[in-house]
Amino acid sequence: MRDVAVIGVGMTKFGELWWQNLRELYVEAALEAIKDAGVDHLDSMYVGCMTSGLFCAQEHLASLMADYLGQKHISAYRIESACASSGLAFRLGFIEVASGMSDIVLVGGVEKMHTGADATYCLASAADQDYEAFHGNTFPGLYALIARAHMAKYGTTREQMAAVAVKNHYNGSMNPKAQFQMKIDKETVLNATPVADPLGLFDCSPVTDGAAAAILCPVELAKKYTDTIIKVIGSGAATSTIAVHQRDDITFLDAVYQSGKKAYEMAGIGPKDIDLAEVHDCFTIAEICDIEALGFCEVGQGGPFSEAGNTALDGKIPINTSGGLKSKGHPVGATGVAQIVELVEQLRGTAGERQVKNARRGLAQNMGGSGGSSVVHILEVQ
Amino acid sequence: MIVPRHYKEIPQRYRLQGNRCKACGRVFLPPRKICPCGSEDLEDYNLSWKGKILTFTIIRVPPAQFKYQKPYAVAVVELEGGGTIQCQVTDTPLEEIEIGKEVEIVFRKILSEGEAGIHCYGYKCRVV
Numbered sequence: 001m002r003d004v005a006v007i008g009v010g011m012t013k014f015g016e017l018w019w020q021n022l023r024e025l026y027v028e029a030a031l032e033a034i035k036d037a038g039v040d041h042l043d044s045m046y047v048g049c050m051t052s053g054l055f056c057a058q059e060h061l062a063s064l065m066a067d068y069l070g071q072k073h074i075s076a077y078r079i080e081s082a083c084a085s086s087g088l089a090f091r092l093g094f095i096e097v098a099s100g101m102s103d104i105v106l107v108g109g110v111e112k113m114h115t116g117a118d119a120t121y122c123l124a125s126a127a128d129q130d131y132e133a134f135h136g137n138t139f140p141g142l143y144a145l146i147a148r149a150h151m152a153k154y155g156t157t158r159e160q161m162a163a164v165a166v167k168n169h170y171n172g173s174m175n176p177k178a179q180f181q182m183k184i185d186k187e188t189v190l191n192a193t194p195v196a197d198p199l200g201l202f203d204c205s206p207v208t209d210g211a212a213a214a215i216l217c218p219v220e221l222a223k224k225y226t227d228t229i230i231k232v233i234g235s236g237a238a239t240s241t242i243a244v245h246q247r248d249d250i251t252f253l254d255a256v257y258q259s260g261k262k263a264y265e266m267a268g269i270g271p272k273d274i275d276l277a278e279v280h281d282c283f284t285i286a287e288i289c290d291i292e293a294l295g296f297c298e299v300g301q302g303g304p305f306s307e308a309g310n311t312a313l314d315g316k317i318p319i320n321t322s323g324g325l326k327s328k329g330h331p332v333g334a335t336g337v338a339q340i341v342e343l344v345e346q347l348r349g350t351a352g353e354r355q356v357k358n359a360r361r362g363l364a365q366n367m368g369g370s371g372g373s374s375v376v377h378i379l380e381v382q
Numbered sequence: 383m384i385v386p387r388h389y390k391e392i393p394q395r396y397r398l399q400g401n402r403c404k405a406c407g408r409v410f411l412p413p414r415k416i417c418p419c420g421s422e423d424l425e426d427y428n429l430s431w432k433g434k435i436l437t438f439t440i441i442r443v444p445p446a447q448f449k450y451q452k453p454y455a456v457a458v459v460e461l462e463g464g465g466t467i468q469c470q471v472t473d474t475p476l477e478e479i480e481i482g483k484e485v486e487i488v489f490r491k492i493l494s495e496g497e498a499g500i501h502c503y504g505y506k507c508r509v510v
């Protein structure tokens with residue numbers, strides 16, 4: 001297996017982008033990544049996207065995106081694993097380069113969600129359609145089931161969950177590409193319109209349009225393009241029960257734990273060796289469960305750990321320096337690669353006001369559905 | 383369209399017809415061909431119509447199909463004799479729903495689809 005590096009990244013502004021369609025979003029991010037890397041061709045491409053069929057009545061993205069990127073004869077693939085689609089696309093691109101099959105691979109993700117389609121309905125297709133969505137549950141509802149169980153089992157409070165949203169909005173206020181670049185206070189979260197009790201509007205990530213892309217190549221070849229080699233040192237993916245109610249422990253995201261364990265083992269390191277992480281905070285409770293499953297704190301202690309400031313920019317383990325899904329936005333199919341974009345900026349030392357000092361190793365965790373799939377990558381600057 | 387797919391799920395939705403792994407005892411709704419324990423030796427098993435609430439939420443922003451029902455509660459229910467399901471809590475004031483409360487399963491209309499308004503029925507639970 002060859003060592004693999006990320007040599008370029010690109011990302012559109014995230015937000016409510018009525019004036020940009022699916023293909024324009026993807027091509028903008030992809031071109032930015034290609035120019036950032038300085039490559040003159042692609043061997044292969046992976047497009048992560050969750051549900052362009054429901055939002056835009058458009059499938060066959062491998063062809064559409066390669067065509068509009070001016071790359072019509074490359075091998076291209078569309079990857080779907082709900083909100084973990086582009087995290088998985090990144091993993092497949094990594095495997096293709098590591099295997100020696102291709103040298104220059106573009107991995108991207110895109111979602112166009114502001115199209116007039118019923119977003120709640122479209123997103124529910126990531127749940128068990130016949131045994132969760134049929135009964136009227138929604139994505140906020142599924143995480144609300146997890147939140148209430150976590151509160152009952154560990155004493156987690158709404159204030160602790162609110163601390164996650166406040167912190168992520170603070171970080172996002174320094175990210176020019178974030179959808180919501182404003183700080184919020186705890187009261188705003190606690191007094192927000194209820195969506196699915198105990199979760200309110202400010203516990204939820206928004207509906208977002210956007211795209212992100214990255215260029216992968218072998219480390220040996222990377223030296224030709226850049227002096228700052230950012231190597232992929234760990235990659236792990238895992239699935240779990242799709243339906244929340246069939247899990248042995250509703251409060252524990254075992255796909256996150258298993259994907260993290262695989263990535264840590266491949267890298268030969270543990271959670272203590274990570275300098276910062278982007279985790280899948282589609283809801284505030286998700287970030288709490290993620291940091292527990294990834295070993296950044298004890299299981300059950302994610303709430304108090306977050307409230308005490310350990311996950312802040314200057315904390316023990318900065319989490320979601322980009323603003324996370326909560327503030328940066330969550331174009332579901334683009335989120336996994338957008339997390340990689342933030343890690344690359346941090347490891348290059350170009351994250352501006354939100355730069356973490358001496359960031360050498362970053363972890364990205366991208367989740368599908370309510371924890372039915374998860375992908376973890378660990379990057380290290382050489 | 384839900385209706386053509388709903389037809390196939392009727393044994394599960396009307397009778398809680400699932401199955402049970404003879405090797406490890408786990409109960410499934412819908413029935414599975416193979417248990418996560420690896421066994422393919424499963425027997426038909428109708429789940430109990432009594433159980434208790436493991437966790438719940440109150441949906442205030444529903445998909446369009448459920449907009450006339452809001453707000454409504456959805457719970458995870460552990461059934462006596464094994465198996466867990468997710469379903470709405472009906473016939474119960476929202477403030478009386480709590481983790482640990484005993485419920486019974488009842489047969490109800492879940493939704494109506496399309497302009498013709500074809501009804502799809504299934505299980506809900508209510509606090510006893």
Ligand SMILES: [Zn+2]
Nearest residue numbers: 403406417419
């Ligand atoms: Zn079994």
